[in-house]
Every structure is written in structure tokens, then in C-alpha cells.
Amino acid sequence: MSALPQILHIDLRSLTADYADLRYSEGNLNAFEARRLPLADIQDLIEQMERDYYVALPEAYVKTGRRLYEWLDGSDRWLSTLLGSGAAVLAIATEQRLAHLPWEVLHDKHGFLVGRSQPVVPVRWQGERLTWQTAAVPNRPLQMLFMATSPEGVEPVLDFEAEEGRILEATQRQPLTLMVEESGCLAELENLLTSYEPGHFDVVHASGHALIGPEGPRFITETETGDRFDASPQDIAKALQFRFPALMFLSGCRTGQSGGQG
Known part of the structure; x- marks a missing residue:
């Protein structure tokens, strides 16, 4: 039986006009680390998403993905450290205007997270703990x-x-x-x-x-x-x-x- 994927949960909420509250947990959702992130660093992305994301030909996936990743990662690179320890799924809960951001295109300086040799898959998390069922992988294309x-x-x-x-x-x-x-x-x-x-x-x-x-x-x-x-x-x-x-x-x-x- 294959192991369940390691999940890193991130909960993002814009509690004030200036800052977002970020909480993250590697397992027990009641045991989390917290930090505050300045919204001014990505305010232009929030305002531009209607133009740049919800259009027929979105632009600058790499640039947008890198900015979002660097905003989350911060100067201490906590996210890079945790992802390097083997997380396979990045479950992101957001609300209101933060939910419009394209978290699926998160990009470190080496490439999109989903494009790694050991991919990290960003998914939308609706606030309840994710449950995973392990199924046998068929030996076929x-x-x-x-x-x-x-x-x-x-x-x-x-x-x-x-x-x-x-x-x-x-x-x-x-x-x-x-x-x-x-x-x-x-x-x-x-x-x-x-x-x-x-x-x-x-x-x-x-x-x-x-x-x-x-x-x-x-x-x-x-x-x-x-x-x-x-x-x-x-x-x-x-x-x-x-x-x-x-x-x-x-x-x-x-x-x-x-x-x-x-």
C-alpha cells in the first residue's frame, strides 16, 4: 500500500486592509504556525487579476507565480524549507479577493511547483481537513x-x-x-x-x-x-x-x- 501524500495546509485571510493573516500546518490543523504578510506587496496583482487571469490568453504566468511564491515564502524562506522536506500537496484556503489569485501557478526561481521532478500540487482547500483515499495505480498508460x-x-x-x-x-x-x-x-x-x-x-x-x-x-x-x-x-x-x-x-x-x- 502506497503512502498517503504529505500535505502542507495554508490558511490565508485578509483580516485588515493592510495585512493578511497566514497560518500553516503540516498535519494537525489545531497546531499551526502564524505570520502576517503585507498586502501592499501584491496589491497590484489583486487589482489586475480580472484583466490578467480571467481572459482568453493569460499573460506572465511565471512572473505572477514567482511573486506569489516569494510573498508567501518571505525573507526566512519557510515555505521553501517545508516543501524541501517532502510535501507533495499544498492545500491553500483563501477568501474574498485573495481567492482570485492564481495559486495554481506558484513558481520558485527554478520552475512551477507542479513541474518539479517530485511535483508539489497546489490545490484549493475549502477549510475542512482533506481526506485521501489511496488507490492502486494501474500499470498502463x-x-x-x-x-x-x-x-x-x-x-x-x-x-x-x-x-x-x-x-x-x-x-x-x-x-x-x-x-x-x-x-x-x-x-x-x-x-x-x-x-x-x-x-x-x-x-x-x-x-x-x-x-x-x-x-x-x-x-x-x-x-x-x-x-x-x-x-x-x-x-x-x-x-x-x-x-x-x-x-x-x-x-x-x-x-x-x-x-x-x-
């Missing part, structure tokens, strides 16, 4: 399903071939089986998934446009005739049914946002 959505009348038309190419380029040294679902329709996605055994696909990657409206977040998919259908999280979950992959990835503008609430 990674099975990935890619679905692109491009309904009639939705602009701009996205370059799905280029995105598929980047996936293949990034995984060219890893065993990967990539299947493409070309309809962009949730009903067809459901039909495809149910034609395989549960757990067949490790990753489902859906690419398209997204928005946040009065009724909440929506991912723009297609109907069976190619018309626009704004799918809710519940619609997507229904299509997956009992065949949830280990990773469901939605690639679309504003998919990391929750409408002014972080």
Missing part, C-alpha cells in the same frame, strides 16, 4: 478524454487543435492514450463514458468558453444539433454519472472564479 465545445454563434472560435497539441507535447515522454470527443455535447459525452468500464478514463479535459451569470457559473457546451447550451456544474456531474475520473479539468475563461466571492 494514462487514459485521457479530450472534449472541445464550439457551439454556433459563440465567439471567438478557440484553437482546440493547438490545445490538443500542447497536451501531447507536454506528455510526449509519458505513456498517454488520448481520445477526442468531437461533438462538444454532454449527452454524447455521457454516451461515450458509459460505453467503457468505470475508471477507464483517468482524466477528462473539456475545453471551451465559460461565464458567470445570475444563476452561477456555466460552461458553454453544445446540443446534439450544435446549438449553445450553458451547462451548470450539476449538468456536468449528471453527464459523468458514476464514472467520475480522477481528474476533471475545465479549460475556459473564468472557470476559477466565483463571481466576486473569490
Whole structure:
């Protein structure tokens, strides 16, 4: 049985207009270390995220990731020290405007944390202790399903071939089986998934446009005739049914946002 991943929990809250309270723990959430971080150091990032992060072509991932990492790390480099001790998951809880920051692109001076030879994966933590179930890793290539959505009348038309190419380029040294679902329709996605055994696909990657409206977040998919259908999280979950992959990835503008609430 493989060991559970080592998790470093970080809880960030902007308690005043000038400072953020940071608490971190390596295990017992009731036993934590605390420090204060000046918000002025990243105030421009907070104000610019609507422009630089929630757009079709985000800019300066490396620069933004490094600034966020250095802000967390501080002059004493506490974060670098703890990550060097073997943490595999960085669980970050944030709120309000801090939640809009792209913590997933944290970057030390050597590269993105997720790109290390022993990756450190930043994840969004909702405040409750994370539970992990260890599953046997199948001895086979990674099975990935890619679905692109491009309904009639939705602009701009996205370059799905280029995105598929980047996936293949990034995984060219890893065993990967990539299947493409070309309809962009949730009903067809459901039909495809149910034609395989549960757990067949490790990753489902859906690419398209997204928005946040009065009724909440929506991912723009297609109907069976190619018309626009704004799918809710519940619609997507229904299509997956009992065949949830280990990773469901939605690639679309504003998919990391929750409408002014972080």
C-alpha cells in the first residue's frame, strides 16, 4: 500500500486592509504556525487579476507565480524549507479577493511547483481537513478524454487543435492514450463514458468558453444539433454519472472564479 501524500495546509485571510493573516500546518490543523504578510506587496496583482487571469490568453504566468511564491515564502524562506522536506500537496484556503489569485501557478526561481521532478500540487482547500483515499495505480498508460465545445454563434472560435497539441507535447515522454470527443455535447459525452468500464478514463479535459451569470457559473457546451447550451456544474456531474475520473479539468475563461466571492 502506497503512502498517503504529505500535505502542507495554508490558511490565508485578509483580516485588515493592510495585512493578511497566514497560518500553516503540516498535519494537525489545531497546531499551526502564524505570520502576517503585507498586502501592499501584491496589491497590484489583486487589482489586475480580472484583466490578467480571467481572459482568453493569460499573460506572465511565471512572473505572477514567482511573486506569489516569494510573498508567501518571505525573507526566512519557510515555505521553501517545508516543501524541501517532502510535501507533495499544498492545500491553500483563501477568501474574498485573495481567492482570485492564481495559486495554481506558484513558481520558485527554478520552475512551477507542479513541474518539479517530485511535483508539489497546489490545490484549493475549502477549510475542512482533506481526506485521501489511496488507490492502486494501474500499470498502463494514462487514459485521457479530450472534449472541445464550439457551439454556433459563440465567439471567438478557440484553437482546440493547438490545445490538443500542447497536451501531447507536454506528455510526449509519458505513456498517454488520448481520445477526442468531437461533438462538444454532454449527452454524447455521457454516451461515450458509459460505453467503457468505470475508471477507464483517468482524466477528462473539456475545453471551451465559460461565464458567470445570475444563476452561477456555466460552461458553454453544445446540443446534439450544435446549438449553445450553458451547462451548470450539476449538468456536468449528471453527464459523468458514476464514472467520475480522477481528474476533471475545465479549460475556459473564468472557470476559477466565483463571481466576486473569490
